[in-house]
Amino acid sequence: MKNFLKKYPTVVLIIGLCTLFLTQQKVVMPFVYDIIKSDLFLVDSNDKASQLPISTHLTELAFNNCNTYIKSTLDPNTTITFPAKPINAWSLGNYQYVINAEVTTASGAHKYACRITYNNGDDQEGVADIKNWSVDGLSGLEKI
Incomplete structure (x- = not known):
């Protein structure tokens, strides 16, 4: 295994990057999307946001x-x-x-x-x- 790392460092780097990418895409991001869809950050009030200037x-x-x-x-x-x-x-x-x-x-x-x-x-x-x-x-x- 030690020889493989020394002999093919580029291949090991590419495999590591692919593993990180797939972990983020298949594990981390679905978890983040579930949190976003939840009511965890929901603030329910009668005052609504406005993108345009208002005068009240x-x-x-x-x-x-x-x-x-x-x-x-x-x-x-x-x-x-x-x-x-x-x-x-x-x-x-x-x-x-x-x-x-x-x-x-x-x-x-x-x-x-x-x-x-x-x-x-x-x-x-x-x-x-x-x-x-x-x-x-x-x-x-x-x-x-």
Whole structure:
């Protein structure tokens, strides 16, 4: 066997690669497909995702809460002006939103993207309370 490995290393490599490929195709991928088809990753909520920009009551609240968050992270002496509406707002589903807007400071206009989540899901009673929202990410305002 040792002689075979030394004599035909290319054949051994090809056989090994074929074995790995067949194992992945016949064992691993069917298992992955079964997991994907299951309800393991299913999140059932009344808020559906949208590939197109939308404007709803919740996106307006998400925009306002992003602006409040931005204001709270800046130096109190920084003068910043927010527009009345975002440039775009998308619903990612399950009460997660991406807000694209622009702020104006003394140094000029800056576009930003804010990812924000309403934490109470389908319970809309606390939607106006900023404590029920969490900012998951903010980009574009690093230079302010």
